[in-house]
Amino acid sequence: MSSKPASPIIPSRRRAALGALSAVSAFSLVGCGGGGSDSSTSSSTSAVLSGLSLSVGTLSPAFASATTSYTTTVAYATTSITLTPTLADSSATVTVNGTTVSSGATSSSYALSVGDNTFTIVTTKSGSSTSYTLTVKRVAATVSADASLSALSISTGSLAPAFAAATTSYAVTVANSISSVTLTPTATNSGATISVNSTAVTSGVASGAQALNVGNNTLTVTVVAADTVTSRSYTVTVVRSVASATVSGDATLSALAISSGSLSPAFASGTVAYTATVANSVSSVTLTPTATDSGATITVNSSTVASGSASGALSLSVGSNTLSVVVSAQDGTHIITYTVAVTRAAAVSTDASLSALALSAGTLSPVFAAATLSYTASVANSVSSLTLTPSASASSATIKVNGSSTSSGAASSALSLAVGSNTLSVVVTAQDGSTTRTYTVIVTRAAASVSSDATLSALTISSGTLSPTFASATTSYTVSVANSVASVTLTPTITSSGATIKVNSATVSSGSASASLALNVGSNTLSVVVTAADGATTKTYTVTATRAAASSCSVVPEETAGPYPADGSTASNHTYNVLALSGIVRADIRSTIGSSTQVGGVPMTLNITLQNVNNSCAPLTDYAIYIWHCTRDGLYSVYNENSVSTNYLRGVQATDSNGVVSFTTIFPGCYLGRMPHIHIEVYPSLAKATTAANKVKTTQLAFPTDICTTVYSTASGYTSSLSNFNSITFATDNVFSDGYSLEMTSLSGSVANGYVANVTISIAV
Structure with a gap:
């Protein structure tokens, strides 16, 4: 402390005597201890502290009554302190720097100077006293090194x-x-x-x-x-500036140019300091100074340069380079120095390496090294995706993980993993934009445990309703359909993704419709066999479909073959005949015979059942049915190309024992002036189905207007059909205006999954 509280004035001889007495008392306290019956010893041991605490800082050493000297250190920010002394004997008294303090009470606040501050605590009883000293060191403030x-x-x-x-x-x-x-x-x-x-x-x-x-x-x-x-x-x-009248003392420039880069600010005679920036490829520049006065002389970096001429090449280091132009006036006295600080950029990095590469799951093999480009890792089947965290060696490099930009040191987006091998690529492009390096990580995801689950999670039928309602554990169902339903499809969905399905022995994808399953009048048993992923466990679901008997049937109307039959008859001034072509007998008519290219459109399966009205609506077996129709754009093959060799959307098939034929085609388009339709010619056999002269029936099939609207307004490629369809109705159609109930098809399905069209036509033979 820089000062202490004033003490009472005591004559010097008395102070000496009191000091000697105090020293004796202190000696008795420390040297004699306590515990005897002597009254003087008892009174002296009572003149001590039992405790001493500070408002800030920690005593060193820890307080003990017999220890009389302590220190502590406090921060510069601590500007004051209080002390709390506690007496061993409550009848004793205690002072701090001469000021009385109650035992166990906090002293007044004492200001602290930077450096050592000394406090004296004196305890007194019955003429005996003990003196304690406390040195509080307040550290100096941190000295600033800011010279800005x-x-x-x-x-x-x-x-x-x-x-x-x-x-x-x-x-x-x-x-x-x-x-x-x-x-x-x-x-x-x-x-x-x-x-x-x-x-x-x-x-x-x-x-x-x-x-x-x-x-x-x-x-x-x-x-x-x-x-x-x-x-x-x-x-x-x-x-x-020089005086205007002193031309000979003019040491200014009227112009200053640099061979690369641009001066900043723009040159002005009175501005003497400039900067310029050049690419790393620029290793030197020249300066071209022009003096205002022709009598002045110029040096550039100490080399004389003629006014208006370029200096010699001035080498540039990477970073800042100061170039000086000194102009000396004609009078030899006035001199002005212009400076140009040219900053040459650092070289563009060609470093396309990684300094680190980490996976969110699995471990790289071998351990990552910048020069090693190929790695492998294995993960459990439960890991369906992971991230890569690549770090570029050069901060200026860019990184792409599987084609997507990723920041250096950051995780990529989640990368999906298929079961088995997955190749992940990390492409690093250096700052120069051309140097690249590709790191590959082949991650093998383990296969899932083989499932023995052979159940279905769903089963639906295209017509009718399963009874009872489907449940995985229920394996037997029944369904009833009208006589007009000649076939159905089943759509089974497996519970376990590894299982396989067969419907009536034909493999079917989970969630997809089976092929059309022909229905006889009466009971028909349809089977769905599920084989688990283990290849051994199976479960069979059966659907008994009962098709109602026909109550009666009527002869389908005779309709025109139209202008595009290509059946050997004269139509549109041609006698094209596709019936004579090898290969015309086919189920899938979406391509030209011999070609794999199919016409576009919504897929459709057409099931036609042929009956004989003269035999109680019995099915007609081995009769031939020839169909043809337009594309989704409303065009007909053969006639559109003027060639019988282009014959898509035309085909012939013989009816089976149930009188049924099935064609795979597309939903027909609609051309101007006609409702959507499919043409049919019936022949007594395949052998007779070679020319129109042998046909026994010509008719056309119609389609529900709601299905037509859905297909034309939502399916790709049917735009013109929608426009044409909106301008025609059954009432204004020149074929169907007199009735179409016996020619209307029954459809199920969707634009996304395709349609199944069923129709029964009856003829008299």
Whole structure:
């Protein structure tokens, strides 16, 4: 402490006597201890502290009654402290720096100076006392090393560039009439000191007048930080213009150009400091200075250069390069120095390597090394995706993981893993944009445990309703359908993804409809066999479908074959005949015979049942049915191409024992003036189905308007059909206007999954 509370004035001899007595008492306290019956010993041991605590800091050593000297250290921010002494004997008294304090009570607050502060705690009883000392050291404030300016201004003119604390070189041009200036520097840290041209200046206050010669004048502002060691110098080059009448003293430039890059700011005679930036590929530049006065001489980096001519090549290092242009006036006295700070960019990196590569699951093999490009890793089947975290060796490189940009050191987006081998690629592109390196990681995802689940999770039928309602554990169902339903499809869905399905011995994909299953009148047993992923466990579901008997049947109307039959008859001034072609007997009519290219459109399966009205609607077996129809654009093969060799959407088949034929085709389009339809010709046999002269029936099939609207408005490629369909009705159609009930098809399905069309036609034979 720098001061202590005043003590009462005591004559010197009395002070000495009291001091000796105090020393004896202290000796008795420390040396004799306690525990005897002697009254003087008992009273002296009572004049001690049983405790001492501080408002801040920790006593060293820990308090003990017999220890009388302590220290503690506190931070610079701690400006005061209080003490709490506790007496061993409540009848004793205690003072802190001469001021009485109650036992166990907090003293008044004592100010702390930087450095050591000493406190004396004295306990007294019956003339005996004990003195304790406490030294509190308050540490000094941290001394600032900031030697920067926060502001710098000049009394005349403007600094170029504008002031910034990190910029230490400035220039300013003043008129010849300005013979002196002042600078006003302001330190960032209040503890720093400032001098201008070696003369001390107060922060934020103008310097003394700085005399200016004509030409360049360098003013130096030196800042010394509070630590008295760190310093920074700012220079201001003040160019005082020559007198207008003194032509021979003109040391200015009228122009200055650089061979690469651009001067900043744009050249002006009075501006003497410039910067320029060039690419790394530029290893040297030239400067072309032009003097205002033809009598002046110029040197560039100390080499003489003729006014208006380029200097020699000036080598550039990577980074900042200061080039100087010194102009000496004709009078030999006035000199102005122009500077150009040229920054040459660093070389573009060609480093396309990784410094690290990590997986969110699994372990790379081998351990990652920048030069190793191929890795493998294995993960459990439960891991369906993972991320890669690549880190580029060069911060300027870019990274793509499986084609998607990924930041260096960041995880990629989740990468899906199939069971088995998965190749993941990391492509690193260097800063130069052309150098690349590809790292590959082949991740093997283990197969799932083989399932023995052979159940279905769903089973639906295209017509009718299963009874009972489907449940995985129920394996037997019944369904009833009308006589007009000549076939159905079943759509089974497996519970376990590894299982396989067969419907009536034909393999069917889970969730997909089976092929059409023909129905006889009466009972029909349909079977769905599910084989589990283990290849051994099976379960069979049966559907007994009962098709009602026909109550009666009527002869389907005779209709025109239209202009495009290609059946050997004369139509549209041609006698094309596809019935004579090898291969015309076929189920799938979506392509030209011998071609694998199919016409576009919504897939459709057409099931036609042929009956004999003269035999109680019995099915007609081995009769031939020829069908043809237009594309989704409303065009017919053969006639559209004027060639019988292009014969898509035409085909012939013989009826089976149930009188049924099935064709695979597309939903027909609609052309202007007609409702959508399919043409049919019936022949007594395949052998007779070679020319129209042998046919026994010609008719057409119609389609429900709601299905037509759905297909034409939502399916791709049917745009023109929708427009044509909106302008026609059954009532205005020249074929169906007299009735179409016996020609209407029954459809099930969707645009996404395709349709199944069923129709029964009856003829009299």
